[in-house]
Amino acid sequence: MGFLRKNGKIGMKAVLPKGDAGAMVETYVSFRCDNPAVSRLYEEAERKARLNLRSFGGETVLVEGGGYNKIWLETQPMGGEMYALRNLEAARNNTLLFMKH
Secondary structure (H helix, E strand, C coil), rough: EEEEEECCEEEEEEEECCCCCCCCEEEEEEEEEECCHHHHHHHHHHHHHHHHHHHHHEEECCCCCCCCCCCCCHHHHHHHHHHHHCHHHHHHHHHHHHCCC
C-alpha cells in the first residue's frame, strides 16, 4: 500500500509487520517541502487532525471535528479510512464501532 511521488517530496507507506501475522500494520505519512509557509501549514493541519482522535468506550476513533465531538455513520468510516495511514487503529475502530452496535 502507498504512493511516492517521483521527486520523493511526498510519501505514504504501509509496512507489514514481521513475524506476528495478527499484528497491526505500521503506517505513516511523510511530507517534505522547501517552502516554510507550506511546511508550517501542513504541520498545523496534522496537529489539528490529531485533536480529533478521541476515546469511545476505550477505543480510539477519529471524530467529525470542527467542534463536533461525535462520529456519524454516514461519514466516519470514510474519515477513518482517509486517516488510516496516520493511525490505522483509529481507522479500524471508526468502521468497527458501527458494526458492533
